[in-house]
Amino acid sequence: MSTDDTNQVDALKTETEPFVASKLGSKDHWDNVYGREINNFKDNGDIGEVWFGEAAATKMVSWVCANIEDEDARILDVGCGNGHLLLELAEEHYTNLVGTDYSAQAVELARSIALSREASITYMEQNFLDLQEVACVAGDEKFDVVLDKGTYDAICLKPKDSDDVSVDQSAINIYPMSVVGSLKDTGVFLITSCNWTEDELVSRFEPYLECIGRVKNKSFQFGGVVGQTVATVAFKKRT
């Protein structure tokens, strides 16, 4: 991980120690971030942050390539930000790619980047905590794959109300329902998080989804205990 990547992980982590709500869970924050990044992209072609670093994105893309044979599989990246994960999947010849984000600025940035790279990716605004919007984007067909890199982490930091330090537990409860509502019966969900360990992700999602794999990320050893800076876990829908 580069120093920049470590800083990003720390940005999400330190805000959660102790586990309190933070600006990283607020839409205003992301609108401002992507508003700035749109200007940077226009000025110098910089696509902005690659959250958790290239290695974490590459691990997710490799998992998809190894497990999803059908290049026309319908793939959703929830909270897509600048859309770089989908750009990498487009390079791997996946054709049916949808990115959603609740920040209109993120969607504008992702569209501009995709256009500049002649990548065919559909981007739309969607609040993943609004079950009606989730159903609307999923449609009758629903998705073969739902991807999340850092979005659940942000949602787990959502304040109960604008000046509250308590996290919004209802948002944390709705999220797995939105994943289930987006997936086909045969669908899979791949999540990368820096705030939750693999075991924590499994115990949080197991009531709704069954764990089918854990992706090894860069690990560290401290006092004889091996840990990972980010955790990536795959699930399938329970039948």
Ligand SMILES: C[S@@+](CC[C@H](N)C(=O)[O-])C[C@H]1O[C@@H](n2cnc3c(N)ncnc32)[C@H](O)[C@@H]1O
């Ligand atoms: C840490 S960033 C990760 C962005 C992107 N997945 C990446 O890896 O670069 C968190 C993203 O989640 C989005 N987000 C947070 N809450 C959301 C919600 N309720 N619905 C949709 N997107 C949300 C933010 O706008 C932001 O783009």
